[in-house]
Amino acid sequence: MKIEAVDFFYLSMPEILDIGDGSQDALLVRLRAGGFEGWGECEAAPLVSIASWICPMSHSACKPVCDSVLGQRLESTADIPRIGERVRRSSFDLLQADHTLSGIDIAMWDLLGKKTGRPVYELLGYPRAYPKTPYASALFGDDAQATLNKAREYAARGYAAVKFGWGPFGTGNLRDDEDQLHAAREGLGPDRILLVDAGTVWIDRVDEALRRLPALRECRATWLEEPFVSGALDAYARLARQSDPVRLAGGEGAHNDYMAKNMLDLAGLGFIQIDTGRIGGITPAKQVADYADARGVVFVNHTFTTHLALCASLQPFAGLERHQLCEYPVEPKPLGRELTAATLLPDHNGQIHLPQSPGLGIAPDPGAIRRYLVDVEIRAKGQVLYRTPEV
Amino acid sequence: MKIEAVDFFYLSMPEILDIGDGSQDALLVRLRAGGFEGWGECEAAPLVSIASWICPMSHSACKPVCDSVLGQRLESTADIPRIGERVRRSSFDLLQADHTLSGIDIAMWDLLGKKTGRPVYELLGYPRAYPKTPYASALFGDDAQATLNKAREYAARGYAAVKFGWGPFGTGNLRDDEDQLHAAREGLGPDRILLVDAGTVWIDRVDEALRRLPALRECRATWLEEPFVSGALDAYARLARQSDPVRLAGGEGAHNDYMAKNMLDLAGLGFIQIDTGRIGGITPAKQVADYADARGVVFVNHTFTTHLALCASLQPFAGLERHQLCEYPVEPKPLGRELTAATLLPDHNGQIHLPQSPGLGIAPDPGAIRRYLVDVEIRAKGQVLYRTPEV
Numbered sequence: 158m159k160i161e162a163v164d165f166f167y168l169s170m171p172e173i174l175d176i177g178d179g180s181q182d183a184l185l186v187r188l189r190a191g192g193f194e195g196w197g198e199c200e201a202a203p204l205v206s207i208a209s210w211i212c213p214m215s216h217s218a219c220k221p222v223c224d225s226v227l228g229q230r231l232e233s234t235a236d237i238p239r240i241g242e243r244v245r246r247s248s249f250d251l252l253q254a255d256h257t258l259s260g261i262d263i264a265m266w267d268l269l270g271k272k273t274g275r276p277v278y279e280l281l282g283y284p285r286a287y288p289k290t291p292y293a294s295a296l297f298g299d300d301a302q303a304t305l306n307k308a309r310e311y312a313a314r315g316y317a318a319v320k321f322g323w324g325p326f327g328t329g330n331l332r333d334d335e336d337q338l339h340a341a342r343e344g345l346g347p348d349r350i351l352l353v354d355a356g357t358v359w360i361d362r363v364d365e366a367l368r369r370l371p372a373l374r375e376c377r378a379t380w381l382e383e384p385f386v387s388g389a390l391d392a393y394a395r396l397a398r399q400s401d402p403v404r405l406a407g408g409e410g411a412h413n414d415y416m417a418k419n420m421l422d423l424a425g426l427g428f429i430q431i432d433t434g435r436i437g438g439i440t441p442a443k444q445v446a447d448y449a450d451a452r453g454v455v456f457v458n459h460t461f462t463t464h465l466a467l468c469a470s471l472q473p474f475a476g477l478e479r480h481q482l483c484e485y486p487v488e489p490k491p492l493g494r495e496l497t498a499a500t501l502l503p504d505h506n507g508q509i510h511l512p513q514s515p516g517l518g519i520a521p522d523p524g525a526i527r528r529y530l531v532d533v534e535i536r537a538k539g540q541v542l543y544r545t546p547e548v
Numbered sequence: 549m550k551i552e553a554v555d556f557f558y559l560s561m562p563e564i565l566d567i568g569d570g571s572q573d574a575l576l577v578r579l580r581a582g583g584f585e586g587w588g589e590c591e592a593a594p595l596v597s598i599a600s601w602i603c604p605m606s607h608s609a610c611k612p613v614c615d616s617v618l619g620q621r622l623e624s625t626a627d628i629p630r631i632g633e634r635v636r637r638s639s640f641d642l643l644q645a646d647h648t649l650s651g652i653d654i655a656m657w658d659l660l661g662k663k664t665g666r667p668v669y670e671l672l673g674y675p676r677a678y679p680k681t682p683y684a685s686a687l688f689g690d691d692a693q694a695t696l697n698k699a700r701e702y703a704a705r706g707y708a709a710v711k712f713g714w715g716p717f718g719t720g721n722l723r724d725d726e727d728q729l730h731a732a733r734e735g736l737g738p739d740r741i742l743l744v745d746a747g748t749v750w751i752d753r754v755d756e757a758l759r760r761l762p763a764l765r766e767c768r769a770t771w772l773e774e775p776f777v778s779g780a781l782d783a784y785a786r787l788a789r790q791s792d793p794v795r796l797a798g799g800e801g802a803h804n805d806y807m808a809k810n811m812l813d814l815a816g817l818g819f820i821q822i823d824t825g826r827i828g829g830i831t832p833a834k835q836v837a838d839y840a841d842a843r844g845v846v847f848v849n850h851t852f853t854t855h856l857a858l859c860a861s862l863q864p865f866a867g868l869e870r871h872q873l874c875e876y877p878v879e880p881k882p883l884g885r886e887l888t889a890a891t892l893l894p895d896h897n898g899q900i901h902l903p904q905s906p907g908l909g910i911a912p913d914p915g916a917i918r919r920y921l922v923d924v925e926i927r928a929k930g931q932v933l934y935r936t937p938e939v
Contacts, residue, residue, distance in 0.1 A: 173604065204604065216565075216569050532928065534927045
């Protein structure tokens with residue numbers, strides 16, 4: 158069987174706010190082959206990823222992603238990395254292609270799961286999927302009081318771990334950040350896991366991160382996430398040598414497995430965070446999970462969007478029992494909440510379980526797609542290259 | 549003075565061939581501020597870079613590039629890295645943004661050069677621009693005989709150095725590659741510099757590169773370029789330890805200065821090749837040139853397109869006398885040849901000199917732009933986001 162059709166659906170909230178909330182839009186991928194259908198999701202910038210799917214060829218190493226996917230054989234899981242390698246090779250000079258490939262790769266795994274009647278984690282070689290401990294992933298409040306209130310709310314809702322990130326953290330003075338951290342710890346109480354996400358705010362300035370370390374230690378933050386941009390390996394390594402017992406987390410910006418492996422080898426991370434919607438899909442994410450596991454670094458998903466994306470991001474490390482935490486979006490916009498009829502809710506022990514049904518086991522709701530669908534048309538060289546497809 | 553307008557012009561040959569020739573299309577950037585005009589060029593995938601300029605915001609760290617550029621103050625050269633940092637921060641999750649920024653950064657340098665009446669290399673702090681020795685940059689022939697003929701032609705045209713890359717090299721059997729290398733050396737004669745570009749064909753498979761080393765040594769190749777993808781730092785380092793006297797070259801895939809610096813620190817390169825049309829423009833390229841110079845690695849431009857791109861790519865290392873080689877496209881398509889009325893031709897000693905006129909000192913020809921201009925329209929959310937502008 159061959160890949161007959163791939164359709165991209167750009168969904169968006171009616172209004173996009175200028176906040177660090179990635180659940181405000183989404184790019185869905187529907188892939189069809191041999192009478193089966195798979196779904197995937199690409200992280201961020203839907204219009205740009207659509208353009209990289211259908212742009213005219215620039216030269217032999219800068220082809221539209223569609224050239225490497227449509228018509229390809231998709232019979233077994235070995236075809237998925239083969240197609241991924243075709244995309245990377247033929248779109249070598251097309252930077253956005255890695256993000257576009259991500260949703261396609263996820264959809265291929267979903268489709269083959271449905272075809273074989275098995276969940277994706279089994280196709281990845283895991284005998285079972287272990288439950289994960291979700292950390293409530295939230296933005297810092299605008300001030301310490303707002304963060305305190307949020308922390309109390311997530312504690313009351315039963316989360317054993319909570320992460321605060323972005324918002325004003327790291328952008329103002331030290332005292333404000335200290336207040337934020339203490340408010341977070343106070344709201345959570347003494348026993349819950351506190352995680353802190355700086356959202357790359359210090360770029361590569363190690364001293365700025367060092368100034369926050371005493372407060373991070375006092376508040377017993379388990380990790381400091383993304384103090385720096387992903388490429389600043391040396392800055393990560395220098396901070397890691399001084400941050401104990403606070404561990405560093407990072408990797409969401411990795412758009413291929415080499416970037417993630419270089420971080421694992423050189424950045425001194427305690428946790429590697431991979432977004433299957435960016436790194437090229439489930440295939441490279443699974444390679445990174447295995448690589449991290451062999452090196453004693455904990456793999457964690459990066460997910461701030463829909464439960465389709467969440468379900469895809471959990472597959473690569475579903476069978477790794479020691480890698481227990483999972484990022485869990487707790488304040489998504491209605492688009493993020495409504496996209497899938499089924500959702501992955503914490504059980505009575507507060508644990509998240511992957512569906513055992515074929516493929517990802519979770520699919521977008523056509524009504525939700527229609528509700529948030531953005532009308533797009535791209536014309537070039539006298540042709541309509543893309544027009545929003547029918548659901 | 550503020551940035552009042554930025555226009556993108558997508559140019560293309562009528563027919564794009566499936567060969568490794570990057571001169572078949574181009575994305576020009578025209579930037580206007582305070583009555584001045586600057587020009588730049590982004591490498592590859594014009595439609596995708598245009599989309600990243602005008603796409604709707606996804607969230608606070610995934611904004612269209614235009615949001616970080618239009619209306620910004622552009623008075624002095626310190627504004628250029630400031631604007632670049634704004635783009636990186638606000639389009640952090642928009643992978644293509646680095647390529648889009650590249651042309652904008654180049655145009656800002658060109659504009660400030662024109663405003664101050666000084667060539668860009670002077671604005672970068674270089675008292676003078678040293679002449680460079682161009683290497684004729686060509687594709688391997690379809691077979692060894694074709695490569696022999698090309699090598700003879702470039703030798704006859706007086707080039708002291710010639711590079712062959714892509715085409716069939718590395719994709720077939722070892723014997724064919726050996727024949728290609730010996731044909732190249734035979735055609736060049738004993739004294740000219742031979743450079744070889746594998747175009748990342750072996751991805752990260754060190755053994756495939758090692759099998760070609762005896763022939764590369766016999767034919768006295770000065771460098772082996774891009775045996776692997778840019779992220780495969782460990783594969784580069786392992787090969788570098790065994791490749792002497794053949795040095796490794798790479799880096800054209802770097803889309804920020806961190807990637808390039810990591811290669812310089814870890815990949816064992818003898819030469820770092822930077823494309824100002826990809827790395828984010830002249831600003832990060834200059835940083836990489838300084839970093840390479842301090843570490844004894846030779847900086848070389850990567851350019852396979854127009855003389856506007858060539859002129860931009862030579863600025864970052866113009867004042868570094870010891871970094872002598874420059875890539876020089878010798879078989880561009882008519883679009884590449886015709887885009888600028890002025891071109892950088894070798895002098896009677898075969899050397900390339902940068903213009904001493906203000907800015908880049910070379911500008912696109914309006915007639916050529918009109919001749920190759922592609923008609924594009926992008927609509928989303930009920931609005932026309934982009935339409936091909938007037939020249």
